[in-house]
Amino acid sequence: xxxxxxxxxxxxxxxxxxxxxxxxxxxxxxxxxxxxxxxxxxxxxxxxxxxxxxxxxxxxxxxxxxxxxxxxxxxxxxxxxxxxxxxxxxxxxxxxxxxxxxxxxxxxxxxxxxxxxxxxxxxxxxxxxxxxxxxxxxxxxxxxxxxxxxxxxxxxxxxxxxxxxxxxxxxxxxxxxxxxxxxxxxxxxxxxxxxxxxxxxxxxxxxxxxxxxxxxxxxxxxxxxxxxxxxxxxxxxxxxxxxxxxxxxxxxxxxxxxxxxxxxxxxxxxxxxxxxxxxxxxxxxxxxxxxxxxxxxxxxxxxxxxxxxxxxx
Amino acid sequence: xxxxxxxxxxxxxxxxxxxxxxxxxxxxxxxxxxxxxxxxxxxxxxxxxxxxxxxxxxxxxxxxxxxxxxxxxxxxxxxxxxxxxxxxxxxxxxxxxxxxxxxxxxxxxxxxxxxxxxxxxxxxxxxxxxxxxxxxxxxxxxxxxxxxxxxxxxxxxxxxxxxxxxxxxxxxxxxxxxxxxxxxxxxxxxxxxxxxxxxxxxxxxxxxxxxxxxxxxxxxxxxxxxxxxxxxxxxxxxxxxxxxxxxxxxxxxxxxxxxxxxxxxxxxxxxxxxxxxxxxxxxxxxxxxxxxxxxxxxxxxxxxxxxxxxxxx
Numbered sequence: 001x002x003x004x005x006x007x008x009x010x011x012x013x014x015x016x017x018x019x020x021x022x023x024x025x026x027x028x029x030x031x032x033x034x035x036x037x038x039x040x041x042x043x044x045x046x047x048x049x050x051x052x053x054x055x056x057x058x059x060x061x062x063x064x065x066x067x068x069x070x071x072x073x074x075x076x077x078x079x080x081x082x083x084x085x086x087x088x089x090x091x092x093x094x095x096x097x098x099x100x101x102x103x104x105x106x107x108x109x110x111x112x113x114x115x116x117x118x119x120x121x122x123x124x125x126x127x128x129x130x131x132x133x134x135x136x137x138x139x140x141x142x143x144x145x146x147x148x149x150x151x152x153x154x155x156x157x158x159x160x161x162x163x164x165x166x167x168x169x170x171x172x173x174x175x176x177x178x179x180x181x182x183x184x185x186x187x188x189x190x191x192x193x194x195x196x197x198x199x200x201x202x203x204x205x206x207x208x209x210x211x212x213x214x215x216x217x218x219x220x221x222x223x224x225x226x227x228x229x230x231x232x233x234x235x236x237x238x239x240x241x242x243x244x245x246x247x248x249x250x251x252x253x254x255x256x257x258x259x260x261x262x263x264x265x266x267x268x269x270x271x272x273x274x275x276x277x278x279x280x281x282x283x284x285x286x287x288x289x290x291x292x293x294x295x296x297x298x299x300x301x302x303x304x305x306x307x308x309x310x311x312x313x
Numbered sequence: 314x315x316x317x318x319x320x321x322x323x324x325x326x327x328x329x330x331x332x333x334x335x336x337x338x339x340x341x342x343x344x345x346x347x348x349x350x351x352x353x354x355x356x357x358x359x360x361x362x363x364x365x366x367x368x369x370x371x372x373x374x375x376x377x378x379x380x381x382x383x384x385x386x387x388x389x390x391x392x393x394x395x396x397x398x399x400x401x402x403x404x405x406x407x408x409x410x411x412x413x414x415x416x417x418x419x420x421x422x423x424x425x426x427x428x429x430x431x432x433x434x435x436x437x438x439x440x441x442x443x444x445x446x447x448x449x450x451x452x453x454x455x456x457x458x459x460x461x462x463x464x465x466x467x468x469x470x471x472x473x474x475x476x477x478x479x480x481x482x483x484x485x486x487x488x489x490x491x492x493x494x495x496x497x498x499x500x501x502x503x504x505x506x507x508x509x510x511x512x513x514x515x516x517x518x519x520x521x522x523x524x525x526x527x528x529x530x531x532x533x534x535x536x537x538x539x540x541x542x543x544x545x546x547x548x549x550x551x552x553x554x555x556x557x558x559x560x561x562x563x564x565x566x567x568x569x570x571x572x573x574x575x576x577x578x579x580x581x582x583x584x585x586x587x588x589x590x591x592x593x594x595x596x597x598x599x600x601x602x603x604x605x606x607x608x609x610x611x612x613x614x615x616x617x618x619x620x621x622x623x624x625x626x
Contacts, residue, residue, distance in 0.1 A: 098449050098473055106426050109419030113590075115428070122586045125579050127571035129588045134595075136411050158471050160411055258440035266438050273435050274426075275442045282447075 001027035002298060007038050007050035007058060008071060010283045014049065017287040025298050047297070049290050052077040059084055067303065069293055071286045073148075073279070074228060075307055076201050085309045090293055093305035095285040097151025100226055103278035104196055105155055107250045108135060111222055136160035141188055143208070144198035144227060145173050146313075148279075152196060164188055168204075189216035197225035197232065202312035211236035214246060222248045226278045229254040234265065241270050252278040314340035315611060320351050320363035320371060321384060323596045327362065330600040338611050360610070362603050365390040372397055380616065382606055384599045386461070386592070387541060388620055389514050398622045403606055406618035408598040410464025413539055416591035417509055418468055420563045421448060424535055449473035454501055456521070457511035457540060458486050459626075461592075465509060477501055481517075502529035510538035510545065510566075515625040524549035527559060535561045539591045542567040547578065554583050565591040 002025060006014045015031035023029075030045070032038035035057045045062055048055055049069045056077050059065065067088045068078070075091045110116070112133035121128030140156045142149045145165040153163045153175035165176035166188045180188035185208070189195065195217060199205045209223070210233040217223070223246060225232060234255070240246040251265065252274045265271055293303050307313060315338060319327045328344035336342075341358070345351035348370045358375055361368050362382045369390050372378065380401045381391070388404045423429070425446035434441030453469045455462045458478040466476045466488035478489035479501045493501035498521070502508065508530060512518045522536070523546040530536070536559060538545060547568065553559040563585045564578065570589055578584055606616050620626060 099447055102422055102448060102472065103426060103445075106419065106422030106428070109415055110423060110428060113416060113419045113587075115419070115423060116432075118587050118590075119429075119585070121588070122579065125574045127588050129571075129590055131593045132416075132590050134412055134593070135415060155471065158468065159415065258442075261438045266435065272432070274431050275434070275440050277426075277431075277442055277445050280444045280447070 001025055002047055002294070003028035003042075003045045003064075004030070004047045004049060004294075005038060005041065005045040005058075005062075006031040007033075007035070007048055007054045009033065009051065009054075010071075010281075011050075013283040014287055014290075017283060018049075018290065021287070021291050023291065023294055026294075047294070056080075056083065067293075067297055069290050071281050074200060076228070076312075079307075079309060079312055088303055089307045089309070090303045090305045091307055091313075092281065092286055092289055094147050095282070095289060096148050096279040099279045100148045100198070101151050101155040103226060103252065103274075104152055104224055105135075105159070107224055107272070108140075108194060108222065111248055138162070138193040139164065139191060140194040140196060141166065141192040142176070142196050142198060143188075143231075144200075144205075145170065145176060145179075146198065148226070149173065149196075149198045150175065152198065164192070185213065186216045189213055192217055192221055195221060195223045197223070197227040199227040199231050200313040201228040201230040205231045207231065207233045209233060209237065211239065214240040217246060219245055220247050222246070222250070224250040224252075226252050229256075234263075237271075238264055238268050241268055246270075248272070250274065252276055314338055315360055315607070316341035316355075316358045316377075317343070317360045317362060317607075318351060318354065318358040318371075318375075319344040320346075320348070320361055320367045322346065322364065322367075323384075323594075324363075326596045327600055327603075330596060331362075331603065334600070334604050336604065336607055339607075360607070369393075369396065380606075380610055382603050384594050387513060389541070389625075392620075392622060392625055401616055402620045402622070403616045403618045404620055404626075405594070405599055405602055407460050408595070408602060409461050409592040412592045413461045413511075414464050414468040416539060416565065416587075417465055417537055418448075418472070420537055420585070421453075421507060421535065424561055451475070451506040452477065452504060453507040453509060454479065454505040455489070455509050455511060456501075456544075457513075457518075458483065458489060458492075459511065461539070462486065462509075462511045463488065465511065477505070498526065499529045502526055505530055505534055508534060508536045510536070510540040512540040512544050513626040514541040514543040518544045520544065520546045522546060522550065524552065527553040530559060532558055533560050535559075535563070537563040537565075539565050542569075547576075550584075551577055551581050554581055559583075561585070563587065565589055 011031040011033045030041040043061055046064045046066045052070050052072055052075050055068055065087045070091045073092050114132055139162040141164040143166050145167050150173040153173050156163045157175045163177045166180045171179045208231050248270045250272045296303050324344040324346045343354040356374055359377045359379045364384050365388050368381055378400045383404045386405050386409055427445055452475040454477040456479050458480050463486040466486050469476045470488045476490045479493045484492045521544050561583045565587045609616050
């Protein structure tokens with residue numbers, strides 16, 4: 001009979017939602033905001049549900065652990081080879097598509113529609129009817145096409161864009177007009193209006209956005225990163241922006257969080273930062289992800305969004 | 314045999330595009346940027362193509378006029394009862410849907426995603442991870458559901474919103490979840506998160522956005538106007554914003570253009586102005602509208618987007 005530990009900043013809200021769902025066969029449901037609280041609740045849990053940064057510390061103390069459901073899409077913290085891997089790890093997925101589309105297209109439109117310039121014109125009481133750009137007919141390149149990338153592709157088609165996708169091998173999303181793999185990274189980048197980073201950190205994605213890649217982008221291109229900070233060579237990005245080889249970068253993810261105040265990103269011209277807010281983890285959605293997987297767990301079905309420890313996502 | 318006069322700010326570009334299309338049966342094609350240039354080209358034209366503000370002045374001087382194609386969606390300038398009405402007037406239509414969706418959803422996302430606040434945080438080197446809003450599950454009310462409104466409805470559904478439409482009678486757009494007509498205006502407004510003005514100016518839409526309507530909106534609501542400035546009671550809007558009865562207004566259209574620098578809109582808090590730039594008239598698109606209608610004209614088919622002088626749109 002399953003015993004579930006919720007270990008999360010939002011422990012109380014998750015507890016209420018999961019309790020209200022009256023999960024079948026559930027023997028024990030407990031909720032803690034931190035490891036100390038959790039340990040007081042026992043160590044007989046076979047299921048944990050929470051943020052990777054909290055779950056990481058308790059992994060070794062749960063002898064019966066069989067499944068961990070992450071509230072985050074990014075689970076790198078649990079992939080450290082020094083940590084145990086004898087349980088099923090599932091990540092948050094499928095719920096971030098709309099949220100990330102809102103973020104990415106919000107900032108693309110912020111750029112095309114010259115919102116900053118209009119604000120400035122209004123301040124100066126200047127009737128600024130300079131013509132705006134449009135997404136229509138422009139080309140977006142998705143660096144990574146998982147469930148978030150697929151939603152971005154759909155939104156791009158809605159706005160009349162051409163969509164390129166760069167993946168290891170997958171060509172599953174029919175809204176991608178052209179796929180690129182492996183060595184074709186530079187072909188993928190050539191002529192893009194928008195480059196969108198949606199990649200997890202793995203050995204093959206670390207610093208994939210480097211000087212050589214940035215050089216392939218046209219000078220009017222915009223780079224938006226909602227994947228992982230480690231996929232970007234920070235200095236190369238700063239140089240590209242400084243040398244007008246890139247029009248704008250919008251970063252939601254960073255190598256270090258919060259970013260130290262002496263990091264040059266804070267003051268790099270044409271670089272906007274959004275502090276890891278692009279895909280807010282909403283307890284309502286995440287509870288549904290957990291509940292769906294719980295029902296699969298007790299019925300012996302394959303869990304959704306299970307992470308391959310070797311592959312890294 | 315048709316004789317076409319192009320009378321437009323972009324006369325040269327239109328001339329090239331239309332000439333390149335080798336229109337059948339075309340006897341004469343001429344292009345002018347203003348009325349003086351136009352008059353030097355003769356007065357035997359049966360077709361004119363251009364901006365209402367230019368065409369208005371030449372209407373009385375073209376005895377053979379049978380059809381005028383506007384490059385604008387708004388044709389009020391040609392509806393003055395003092396002007397002739399013995400010709401077919403067609404407006405630009407069908408091409409503004411994507412552009413207006415970009416504008417409207419761009420500003421909705423600007424608001425939800427707290428873009429202004431993030432910019433300020435970056436300036437202050439402050440890690441601002443305050444949670445953002447999302448369009449998903451929110452309710453948008455379209456004041457007017459023509460071809461632009463229908464595209465806005467599609468975009469709203471893409472982002473998971475509930476869509477209400479207020480029209481005189483039409484219920485043609487299947488992406489609208491609930492329609493309202495006539496007296497039901499206040500029911501339409503109650504509980505909206507976003508109110509979008511997409512109406513032309515007619516006797517029944519003048520000042521439709523007045524104090525009484527604004528009062529029905531929740532205090533967190535946002536009003537965006539891409540229709541016509543005359544549909545809004547300016548003072549009522551300024552009062553609603555001043556009394557925190559409305560969170561934000563984004564205005565692209567105004568009663569007077571350019572807006573005089575002493576108009577209070579320039580300095581009204583939580584009011585953003587965009588100077589009639591939401592739907593840029595793109596010669597490439599508009600030439601296609603003209604060419605399609607020209608082919609209908611010479612084949613005696615009904616013209617697309619013909620305006621009813623009495624109805625006013």
